[in-house]
Amino acid sequence: MKTRILKFASQIDEEELIYAANLIRKGELVAFPTETVYGLGANAFNEQAVANIFKVKGRPQDNPLIAHLSNLQELEKIAIDIPDTAYSILQVFAPGPLTVILKKSKLIPDIVSAGLNTVGIRFPSNMIARRLIETSEVPIVAPSANLSGKPSPTKAWHVYEDLEGKIPCIIDGGPCQYGLESTILDFSNPIPEILRPGFISAEDIFKKTGIEVINYHKPNIKIEKPKAPGQKYKHYSPKAKVIILDENGNIEKRLHHLQDGLIKILKEEIFKEKDKKDSIKLAFFISSDIAQKINSEKILTELEENIKEINIDYKIITYNNTDDATDAANHLFDCFREFDQQNFDYILCTAEPLIEKGLAYMNRLEKAASFRI
Secondary structure (H helix, E strand, O other): OOOEEEEOOOOOOHHHHHHHHHHHHOOOOEEEOOOOOOEEEEEOOOHHHHHHHHHHHOOOOOOOOEEEOOOHHHHHHHEEOOOHHHHHHHHHHOOOOEEEEEEEOOOOOHHHHOOOOEEEEEOOOOHHHHHHHHHHOOOEEOOEOOOOOOOOOOOHHHHHHHHOOOOOEEEEOOOOOOOOOOEEEEOOOOOOEEEEOOOOOHHHHHHHHOOOOEOOOOOOOOOOOOOOOOOOOOOOOOOOEEEEEOOOOOHHHHHHHHHHHHHHHHHHHHHHOOOOOOEEEEEEEEEHHHHHHHHHOOHHHHHHHHOOOOEEEEEEEEEOOOOOOHHHHHHHHHHHHHHHHOOOOEEEEEOOOOOOHHHHHHHHHHHHEEEEO
8 A cells, every 4th residue: 555645734735635534434544633643543433444543553452542523513423421521621621632531422333432431532723633524524533643552653754654555644734733642531430530641731620610630640550441542551662762760859869860770771781682782872852951961070971981891872852941841741752753763772761740741741751661760
């Protein structure tokens, strides 16, 4: 199969949009941009098309999908017994990076919801996504447009890298606005609960609606039957091994942990890989204040002096220090993809406090990580 790329980065081509919508109606798959990440879209009412999403991605069948609608007026077609709190929150945050879990109507096939009586529903704000749904005239289910387990795609070339030759069409709408998947808010219990953190936080919801929701907390038991994507399986992982530098302590203490922890990990890994490599590629996705200290205190020079068994190549990408980790969350997946393309062996990332966008950033980072120092 040849994968056709439709370029909508500057403006929507109406003829090409109709072509993509016709593919959806005919049961084909189309990758398209949203404000969060690129989605792999199929007609939500077509069971064979939905099954093809699982096949193409290598996605486990018990991992439910999210249905995307173009406007709130369509909600009651695919959801029932909708609580007033859901309407109140959606009127403020839809369209946008929020998914709500509601009881599903009979129109939604069980394959979409992984056999559950609920379904995730989202109203994307990205204009290309909204126009595609409107023109297709059906709800579109759309998990991230990547091979299952890999970092979510935030640019069209990320999709092409994973799915070229497997789907007929990719709509290139440029980079995604947020770079992380949506917040998932579950309304199947009396008090709504965040099952996956994203760019809309519990604090945002309370501040703008006065409605209290249960904030995301990391489950302390294994989830056997997930209500939402991202709950059960290893996700977001680059080929490189990810190392998290803990956020605890002042900057000097963190640098000490970084140096000692990296030396320990790399020495152990080099021992495992001895005689297989003559160099290691080590990437950093770190806050600008840590990067500044690494350079000024010659941390990498000292690291090389402690590990003489092998050559170490470095690359550092920094994100801006903000109270809510917005910049880190925006660029995490993009950096994972870039480092993988350049064949890095390890990626060290700085942790952020578990508040606001930092909660979403750390949720994705922890699911991808192999080590923590």
